[in-house]
Amino acid sequence: MLILYKLILYMIVMLNNLILFLTISKAQAKLWKILLFFIVTIATIFFVDPYYIILDPIYFFVFSLLIRPNKSLSNHVFYSFLTATISDFMSRMVGYIILPTLFHQSYEYLSTQTWYVxxxxxxILPLYAFIHCVLHIDYDAIQLANSEMVSKTYQTMNITMVLFYILVQSSIFIEHYLPSFALINAYYRHLIIYFYALVLLWGILNLNKISTRTVALIINDERRKHYHNLAKYNHYLESLYQEIRDFRNKTSRNLLSFEESIESGDKERIRQDFQEYIQNRQNPFPEQKYYLDKLIHLKISPVKSLISAKLLEAQEKGISVTIEIPDVISTLAMKEIDFIIVLSVFLDNAIEAAMDSHGKRIRLAMFMHDEAVNVIIENSSLVEKINLNQIFASGYSTKGHNRGIGLSNVMKIMNRYPKCSLSTKSSNYTVTQHLTIH
Structure with missing residues (x-):
């Protein structure tokens, strides 16, 4: 009976923590990995009982490393200890305050009941859901935000959470082995818990505020770029219209002149005019300048304006541009703002790398395959093969310190879409990004 009781308790505790971790960190993992972690952890707890709570952060730190290998060490520490700390606080709030108040009984009496723990x-989860709803914590913003202030807040909270956990779990250890210090030890432990509850609440709210503000700035910047891209695209269309109108007027004049030659009956004049106006006439619309007509199959206006503006920018910088969109693309299985951020980073990096290279070329292709949108961006590079591990590292940017949101944040966005995939290759002085959106 005792074994069954422990098994039920351990399963509830670990299930709570697992749901908290996946909710807070926004981590995505295959079901078999989650089940394997759950089973292995429950089995491990049986061997280290009664100290399983002490090891909770370690379990989730390892789990975080396995399912999110591209994250920084600070990120792994933050979410593993935050999960354990929130779970610990919620259990103490329910056990020491809420249930004794509801049942009009002391904690000392209730804790002797088998069902109480x-x-x-x-x-824990219902209480967490209520508090989360009241505080309006945006974990999506915390994941997406990437600024110096956010990094400092992460570091500060990591240090305080680790210290708090060491202090509290050490006091529990002392209480277990030194019963004579139980009352004094429990008194100071409660003081530490109440004090740190305020510190943790302040830290989460401050991190939420900074992250929300950072994401709002990113969105506003992307919106400003969108309007700029629209203006640039409209200017491009106006220049096209003007050149087509000039061509039409010039063609009308040439045809009138050719008509006069025919009416004159002068064969030599007719031959000369025919060669000048028709036979030897070169294409007045160079393909390199008018390639943007291939965007006609792209029906998502913000994406179309972004691509047109970026590729016009590349062309103005002397980069050869090729674009192919053979299929009609009207929807994406990704939020529009997320796709625009990802595409903008890819195109900015492609333009920057192509400018420094000898080939100076960019190729963009968008097409449908197996009901998925495929985006391929290929650019020439200065070196034969770049270090792919470096470009995806957190904080790395070819533009310098704190410039652009970088490829590390692209991976943060990609982690929210488990059905999407990104393949990056570099060889023969060419870098290729292949994004598949299911």
């Missing part, structure tokens, strides 16, 4: 942990 299970009920405490069963109520």
């Amino acid at each position: 299970i009920l405490v942990y069963a109520l």
Whole structure:
């Protein structure tokens, strides 16, 4: 009976923590990995009982490393300890305050009941959901934000959470082995818990505020770029219209002149005019300048304006541009703002790399395959093969320190779309990004 009780308790505790971790970190993992972690952890707890709570952050730190290998060490520490800390706080709030108040009984009496501990942990998730709703914490913004202030807040919270966990779990250890210090030890432990509850609340709210503000700035910047791209695209269309009108007027004049030659009956004049106006006439619309007509199959206006502006910018910088969109693309299985951010980073990096290279070329292709949108961006590079591990590292940018959101943040966006994939290759002085959106 005792073994069954422990098994139920451990399963509830670990299920709570697992749901908290996946909710807070926005991590995506295959079901078999989650089940394997759950089973292995429960089995491990049986061997280290009664100290399983002490090892909770370690379990989730390892789990985070396995399912999110591209994240920084600070990120792994933050979410593993935040999960354990929130779970610990919620259980103490339910056990020490909420249930004794509801049942009009002391904690000392209730804690002697077999069902009490299970009920405490069963109520953690409902309480967390209520507090999360009241505080309006945006974990999506925390994941996406990338600024110096956010990094400093991460580091500060990591240090305080680790210290808090060491202090509290050490006091529990002392209470277990030194019963004579139990009352004094429990008193100071409660003081630490209440004090750190305020510190943690301030830290989460501050991180939420900074992250929300950072993401709002990113969105506003992308919106400003969108308007700029629209203006540039409209200017491009106006120049096309003007050149077509000039061509039409010039053609009308040439045809009138050719008509006069025919009416004159002068064969030599007719031959000369025919060669000048028709036979030897070169294409007045160079393909390199008018390639943007291939965007006609792209029906998403913000994306179309972004691509046109970026490729016009590349052309103005002397880069040869090729674009192919053979299929009609009207929808994406990704938020529009996320796709624009990803595409903008890819195109900016492609333009920058192509400018420094000898080939100076960019190729963009968008097409449908197996009901998925495929985006391929290929550019020439200065070196034969670049270090792909470096370009995806957090904080790395070819533009310099704190410039652009970088490829590391592209991976943050990609992690929110488990059905999407990104393949990056570099060889023969060419870099290729292949994004598949399911």
